[in-house]
Amino acid sequence: MKVLLVGNPNVGKSVIFSQLTGTRVISSNYPGTTVEYTKGYLDLNGEKVEIIDVPGTYSLDPSCKAEEVAVSMLSEGDIVVNVVDATNLERNLYLTLELLERPVPVIIALNLWDEAQHKGIEIDVERLEEILGVPVVPTAATSGRGLKELVRRLPEARLGKVGWQTVDERYATVGRIVREVQRISHRHHTFLERLEDLSVHPVGGLFLALIVLYLTFKLVRFIGEGLIDWLFDPFFTHLYAPLLAKLSGFLGGQGFVHDLLVGQLVDGKVDFVTSLGLLSTGLYVPLAMVLPYIIAFYAVLGFLEDLGYLPRLAVLLDGLMHSLGLHGYAVVPMVLGLGCNVPAALAIRNLESRRQKFIASTLMVIAVPCFSQTAMIFALVGAHGGFYLAQVFLTLFAVWLVLGLLLNRFMAGYTPALLMEIPPYRLPSPKTLLKKLNLRLSHFLREAVPLVILGILLVNLIHTSGLSYWLARTFSPVFGPLFGLPGDAVIALFLGFLRKDVALGILAPLNLSPAQLTVASTILAVYFPCIATFLVLLRELGWVDMLRVTGIMLVTALVVGVFSHLTLTYLGLWAWAGVGLLVLLLLFEVSLREKLAAGKKEAQASYKSN
Numbered sequence: 001m002k003v004l005l006v007g008n009p010n011v012g013k014s015v016i017f018s019q020l021t022g023t024r025v026i027s028s029n030y031p032g033t034t035v036e037y038t039k040g041y042l043d044l045n046g047e048k049v050e051i052i053d054v055p056g057t058y059s060l061d062p063s064c065k066a067e068e069v070a071v072s073m074l075s076e077g078d079i080v081v082n083v084v085d086a087t088n089l090e091r092n093l094y095l096t097l098e099l100l101e102r103p104v105p106v107i108i109a110l111n112l113w114d115e116a117q118h119k120g121i122e123i124d125v126e127r128l129e130e131i132l133g134v135p136v137v138p139t140a141a142t143s144g145r146g147l148k149e150l151v152r153r154l155p156e157a158r159l160g161k162v163g164w165q166t167v168d169e170r171y172a173t174v175g176r177i178v179r180e181v182q183r184i185s186h187r188h189h190t191f192l193e194r195l196e197d198l199s200v201h202p203v204g205g206l207f208l209a210l211i212v213l214y215l216t217f218k219l220v221r222f223i224g225e226g227l228i229d230w231l232f233d234p235f236f237t238h239l240y241a242p243l244l245a246k247l248s249g250f251l252g253g254q255g256f257v258h259d260l261l262v263g264q265l266v267d268g269k270v271d272f273v274t275s276l277g278l279l280s281t282g283l284y285v286p287l288a289m290v291l292p293y294i295i296a297f298y299a300v301l302g303f304l305e306d307l308g309y310l311p312r313l314a315v316l317l318d319g320l321m322h323s324l325g326l327h328g329y330a331v332v333p334m335v336l337g338l339g340c341n342v343p344a345a346l347a348i349r350n351l352e353s354r355r356q357k358f359i360a361s362t363l364m365v366i367a368v369p370c371f372s373q374t375a376m377i378f379a380l381v382g383a384h385g386g387f388y389l390a391q392v393f394l395t396l397f398a399v400w401l402v403l404g405l406l407l408n409r410f411m412a413g414y415t416p417a418l419l420m421e422i423p424p425y426r427l428p429s430p431k432t433l434l435k436k437l438n439l440r441l442s443h444f445l446r447e448a449v450p451l452v453i454l455g456i457l458l459v460n461l462i463h464t465s466g467l468s469y470w471l472a473r474t475f476s477p478v479f480g481p482l483f484g485l486p487g488d489a490v491i492a493l494f495l496g497f498l499r500k501d502v503a504l505g506i507l508a509p510l511n512l513s514p515a516q517l518t519v520a521s522t523i524l525a526v527y528f529p530c531i532a533t534f535l536v537l538l539r540e541l542g543w544v545d546m547l548r549v550t551g552i553m554l555v556t557a558l559v560v561g562v563f564s565h566l567t568l569t570y571l572g573l574w575a576w577a578g579v580g581l582l583v584l585l586l587l588f589e590v591s592l593r594e595k596l597a598a599g600k601k602e603a604q605a606s607y608k609s610n
C-alpha cells in the first residue's frame with residue numbers, strides 16, 4: 001500500500017514523514033524545503049506501508065518544477081494523507097477540495113494544532129469531518145501529538161462527499177466551510193509577533209539583518225574554533241600523531257608507500273597540513289579543519305531556518321534581487337549555498353522561469369563559496385590577517401553583484417513578483433534541530449571524506465609520476481603574468497573539480513605569499529564547481545544552459561584572477577573604487593530603465609483612456 005503526504009508548502013509534511021517512518025528528511029520553516037519526493041516505510045498491523053513525502057503544492061495546477069513533481073505523484077497513491085495547516089484553513093482547503101474531487105481515498109491531518117491553539121483559533125473537527133466526508137485528525141507533528149491516532153484511522157480514509165467544482169465555486173465553498181467550523185478569539189500580540197513585524201520593516205529589518213549577520217559570524221567562529229581547540233586538535237596532536245609517527249618509522253620514513261600513506265616528513269615530522277599523505281592530510285583536512293566549521297555553520301543555519309528567518313530576508317532583499325533579475329525567494333538558495341552548493345542547486349527549482357533559474361544558478365555557483373571552502377580559506381588566508389580575508393570575500397560579493405546586474409541587463413525576459421507565503425516565527429525544538437544537524441553532518445562525512453582522500457591520492461600520483469614538473473613548466477608562462485602565481489598552482493585547479501577544500505589544502509605546501517594565496521583562493525572559488533554540484537546543475541539546467549554557465553564561469557575566473565592580482569600588487573584601493581563606481585552605474589541604469597518603462601505604461605494608459 002502506498003500513502004502520499006500531500007499538502008501546501010510548509011505545513012509539516014516532512015516532519016510527519018520523519019515521525020512516521022523514522023527516515024530523516026530536511027524540514028524548515030519556509031515553503032519549498034522539499035523539492036524531490038522521499039520514500040519511507042511504516043508498519044501497520046503487520047502490513048508494510050510505503051509512505052511518500054511529496055513536495056508542497058498550493059493546487060493541482062503546478063506552477064513550478066517542485067509542484068509538478070507533486071502532481072505527477074498523485075496517480076500513484078492508494079491513500080492520500082492531506083496535511084492541512086490548522087492556522088491557515090482558508091488557504092489550505094482549496095487543495096483539499098481539489099483532492100476530494102479525485103477518485104482516491106483521503107484522510108486529513110489537521111497539523112500545527114498546537115500553534116492554532118496558541119493563536120486562539122478553534123476548529124470544530126467533527127463538523128469539518130461531516131462536511132467533507134473524510135476523517136480529520138488534529139496533529140502537532142513536532143511533538144508527535146495525534147500521529148498515533150492518524151495511523152490508527154488510516155484505513156478509514158474515504159472518497160470525499162464534495163463533487164467537482166469550478167475554481168470560483170471552490171473558493172466560495174472554502175469560505176462557507178471556514179465560516180461554519182472556525183472561531184477566532186481575541187488575544188494580545190506576542191513577543192515573536194512583534195519581532196516578525198520588525199524583521200520586514202525597511203529600516204528596522206535591515207538593521208536586524210546586520211545584527212543577525214554579525215551574530216552568525218561570531219557564533220560560527222566561536223563554535224568552530226572551540227571545537228578545534230578543545231576537541232579536534234588535541235585529538236589529532238596528542239592521540240593520532242604518535243600513532244602516525246610509529247607507522248612512519250615502521251615504513252622507514254620514506255619511499256612510495258610511506259609518502260602515499262603518511263606523506264612527506266617536514267623536519268623529520270608529520271605535518272598534518274603540508275605532508276599530503278592519505279592518513280595525515282587526507283583525514284586532517286576534512287575532519288579537523290572543515291568539519292568543526294561545518295558543524296558550527298549548520299547549527300546556526302538550522303536555527304535560523306526553523307525560526308523562519310529566511311523568508312523575512314527574502315522580503316527584505318526583494319528589491320535588490322530584482323535588480324539582479326531575480327526575486328526575494330532566490331535568497332534561499334544563496335544562503336543554502338553558503339553551506340553546500342548541491343542542495344542550493346536543488347532549491348533553485350522553486351523559481352518560476354528558465355531565466356531566473358539560469359541567473360540564480362550562475363550567481364550561486366560562481367560567487368557563493370560552500371562552507372568547506374570557506375573554512376579552508378579562513379584557515380589558510382585568514383592566518384595572514386583580516387585584510388586578505390576581506391579581499392577574497394569582497395571580491396566574491398562584487399562578482400555576485402556585478403554579474404547579476406549584467407545578466408539582468410542583457411538576458412531577455414522579466415522577473416515576476418515575489419509571491420511567497422511568509423510563515424510565522426516558530427521557536428525551533430532542540431530535537432528537530434539536532435536531527436537536521438545530524439542528517440547534514442552524515443551527508444558531509446559520506447560525501448567529503450572519500451573524495452578528499454581520492455584527491456590526495458591523485459596529488460601523490462601527480463608528484464611521483466613527475467607530471468607536476470611538466471604542469472608547472474607548461475603553466476608558468478600563463479599563470480605568472482596573469483595571476484602572479486607559480487605553475488604548480490594549476491594542480492589545485494584540477495583537484496577543485498573533485499572538492500574545493502582539498503584543492504585549497506594542496507596550496508598549503510606551495511609556500512605562496514599571502515597575496516598569492518588570496519588570488520589563488522579567489523580563482524578557485526569562481527572557476528568551476530565541484531563535481532557533485534556540476535552534476536546536479538547539469539540535470540536541472542540541461543546541457544545548453546550548463547555550457548553557457550560554464551563559459552561565463554571561465555571568463556569570470558580569468559577576469560577575477562587578473563583583477564585580484566593587479567589589486568593586490570599595483571592598484572590597491574583604486575581598483576575597489578572602480579568596482580564601486582561600476583556597481584553604482586549599473587544600479588542607476590536599472591532604476592532609470594524601470595522608471596522609463598513605468599512612464600511608458602502610464603502614457604499608454606492615459607492614451608487609451610482618452
Ligand SMILES: Nc1nc2c(ncn2[C@@H]2O[C@H](COP(=O)(O)OP(=O)(O)OP(=O)(O)O)[C@@H](O)[C@H]2O)c(=O)[nH]1
Nearest residue numbers: 010011012013014015027028032033034056140141
Ligand atoms: N509548532 C509546530 N511546528 C511544526 C509542526 N509541524 C511542522 N512544524 C514546523 O513547521 C516547519 C515546516 O515543516 P516541514 O515539515 O518542513 O513542512 P513541509 O510541509 O514538508 O514543507 P515543504 O517541504 O516546503 O512543502 C518546520 O519548521 C517544522 O519544524 C507542528 O505541528 N507544530
Ligand SMILES: [Mg+2]
Nearest residue numbers: 013014033034
Ligand atoms: Mg517538506
